[in-house]
Amino acid sequence: xxxxxxxxxxxxxxxxxxxxxxxxxxxxxxxxxxxxxxxxxxxxxxxxxxxxxxxxxxxxxxxxxxxxxxxxxxxxxxxxxxxxxxxxxxxxxxxxxxxxxxxxxxxxxxxxxxxxxxxxxxxxxxxxxxxxxxxxxxxxxxxxxxxxxxxxxxxxxxxxxxxxxxxxxxxxxxxxxxxxxxxxxxxxxxxxxxxxxxxxxx
Amino acid sequence: xxxxxxxxxxxxxxxxxxxxxxxxxxxxxxxxxxxxxxxxxxxxxxxxxxxxxxxxxxxxxxxxxxxxxxxxxxxxxxxxxxxxxxxxxxxxxxxxxxxxxxxxxxxxxxxxxxxxxxxxxxxxxxxxxxxxxxxxxxxxxxxxxxxxxxxxxxxxxxxxxxxxxxxxxxxxxxxxxxxxxxxxxxxxxxxxxxxx
Numbered sequence: 001x002x003x004x005x006x007x008x009x010x011x012x013x014x015x016x017x018x019x020x021x022x023x024x025x026x027x028x029x030x031x032x033x034x035x036x037x038x039x040x041x042x043x044x045x046x047x048x049x050x051x052x053x054x055x056x057x058x059x060x061x062x063x064x065x066x067x068x069x070x071x072x073x074x075x076x077x078x079x080x081x082x083x084x085x086x087x088x089x090x091x092x093x094x095x096x097x098x099x100x101x102x103x104x105x106x107x108x109x110x111x112x113x114x115x116x117x118x119x120x121x122x123x124x125x126x127x128x129x130x131x132x133x134x135x136x137x138x139x140x141x142x143x144x145x146x147x148x149x150x151x152x153x154x155x156x157x158x159x160x161x162x163x164x165x166x167x168x169x170x171x172x173x174x175x176x177x178x179x180x181x182x183x184x185x186x187x188x189x190x191x192x193x194x195x196x197x198x199x200x201x202x
Numbered sequence: 203x204x205x206x207x208x209x210x211x212x213x214x215x216x217x218x219x220x221x222x223x224x225x226x227x228x229x230x231x232x233x234x235x236x237x238x239x240x241x242x243x244x245x246x247x248x249x250x251x252x253x254x255x256x257x258x259x260x261x262x263x264x265x266x267x268x269x270x271x272x273x274x275x276x277x278x279x280x281x282x283x284x285x286x287x288x289x290x291x292x293x294x295x296x297x298x299x300x301x302x303x304x305x306x307x308x309x310x311x312x313x314x315x316x317x318x319x320x321x322x323x324x325x326x327x328x329x330x331x332x333x334x335x336x337x338x339x340x341x342x343x344x345x346x347x348x349x350x351x352x353x354x355x356x357x358x359x360x361x362x363x364x365x366x367x368x369x370x371x372x373x374x375x376x377x378x379x380x381x382x383x384x385x386x387x388x389x390x391x392x393x394x395x396x397x398x
Contacts, residue, residue, distance in 0.1 A: 023230075024229040024233060025226055028226045029225070029226035069283075069286050069287075072283075072315070076278050079278055080276070080278050080279055084275060099322065102278040103318045105278055105282050106315075106320075107318075108230050108316060174389065175223055175224055175226065176382045176385045177382070178226065179378045179379065179385055180379060180382035182378050183377075183378030183381075183382065184375070186374055186375045187370040188370070190370055190375075191370045
């Protein structure tokens with residue numbers, strides 16, 4: 001499998017959020033604004049790439065029986081690194097993401113890739129798998145956050161776009177809006193990808 | 203800790219700050235194992251149990267190891283290790299002494315390690331600066347809140363199977379939209395705060 005295909009696979013065909021439907025907690029919780037979504041997506045992607053590489057290096061040393069615990073320790077180590085770096089260099093983002101940064105440890109995407117890919121494949125393949133899946137996660141988060149921020153606040157990346165006459169639909173940036181938008185987004189993604197598949201076949 | 207404070211803490215953990223509908227924690231098992239009510243009940247019971255025990259364990263480690271030795275930055279690693287080993291321990295213990303419960307919980311126990319609600323409640327206890335009793339009560343009641351959300355949602359989902367909805371929304375999307383309506387209902391509790 002070449003590396004480019006791995007990346008597009010993670011971005012579209014096998015998108016962790018929109019197709020595999022994993023990693024829902026951060027997806028719903030941090031997509032209230034584009035800035036938060038980008039921060040969350042990129043930090044999870046960084047952890048994913050690092051943990052994939054390390055796990056694939058150590059895949060022959062880690063005993064099978066305790067592998068999950070080993071994976072979790074490796075992941076937790078990288079999450080702590082990201083957490084501390086963010087507190088030092090991006091304190092604002094660190095405050096607004098709050099406890100969702102330490103919760104990257106239990107993000108199913110990272111553990112799922114460790115178990116399904118990095119523990120069976122070489123270092124380079126695992127690296128690109130991490131990049132693809134990480135970008136796919138970031139892409140899904142940003143897409144969802146773009147719509148939620150646009151409708152719920154009337155802004156894009158903090159910049160007002162609708163003028164002063166627009167009354168923001170605040171419920172969209174609150175909890176119910178998260179579920180609602182994600183449901184619609186997944187349905188739309190399914191329709192579009194089915195159409196593309198149908199066209200390829202015919 | 204006074205009785206009034208306990209009631210207020212419980213109420214806020216169950217309804218006002220419901221883990222699933224307000225805090226977005228534990229969504230994976232919430233969506234993953236809520237297709238049938240029996241499995242939802244099994245999962246909820248294991249979550250309540252593990253959350254209560256891990257709240258106690260993480261409080262002790264945080265209070266007597268991490269804080270005195272100034273190891274706050276190791277909190278994430280320490281907590282997840284405690285939870286993972288605790289889940290394993292609980293599994294072994296139940297297998298030996300309460301096999302009936304062990305079989306009822308089945309595969310849900312190991313899955314709990316990666317349930318972000320469990321790590322979430324441990325981190326929240328630290329953030330809220332609760333004492334030992336408070337942490338345990340918060341853990342237990344948050345688990346109860348999780349269970350309530352889970353059981354309500356699973357019974358709705360059983361009905362969804364037979365309902366008529368657009369083809370694109372089949373399965374997961376329609377479940378998310380029902381969850382959205384449910385969380386809209388839970389938003390009504392937000393004004394509810396006593397004796398703060």
